[in-house]
Amino acid sequence: MPGEPQADCLFCKIVAGEVPATVVRETETTVAFRDINPQAPTHILVIPKGHYADAATLAAEAPQLVADVLREAGTVAAEEKIAVRDGGPGTGYRVVFNTGTGAGQTVFHAHAHVLGGRGLNWPPG
Template sequence: MSDVAETLFERIIAREIPADVVYETETVLAFRDINAQARVHVLVVPKTRYRNVAELAAADAGLLGDVVLAAKAVAEIEGISESGYRVVFNTEGDAGQTVFHVHAHVLGGEQLGFFGRHGAGA
């Protein structure tokens, strides 16, 4: 596990900091992002800390699967699974990662623009 200091997400998981929880299992916690970038913006966080998605994938592919399945569950709960949603993992500073505890952003509930420098969709 990277970095010794406790992250904001660990404090949310421990219920030391309040959050608007949308979904929870034994392995993940999903809660609304306080700085929402779309009508629906929920963070899915594994309860075990890994720095980023690459570290998680290398260490525990099953837990990565739990995060992705939780993102699907969040989309269903939020009513956006049919209209479409985006799941984003930011990895390190240039990608915008500011909390170094891996987390998936589930975004939707409105037409989302293309992303990246050139705005190309895929």
């Protein structure tokens, strides 16, 4: 059933407190924690607490949760001082959803990467 925890999912285990993570924020519907293999000075994952395999599935089955994840991404960026707001000192940030192994998804629980703290050239890589 969509949104139900999966016994073999690393991120579901983090939500349940069975696997440790450096949590920076938690809401009723989301958890944000530091990536264990950061690709930028700030690299935080924001996940829905419910299990959805990828961003496309999350958007199709729980669009309000997509809004929650993106809102939390912005809040995390502000708290990490990488958001540019009202002329503040932030450098800006990128929010990335990898969907599928070819795009680099390694944990099949929808998650947003919040990346910042250095210049992020486009295209990435």
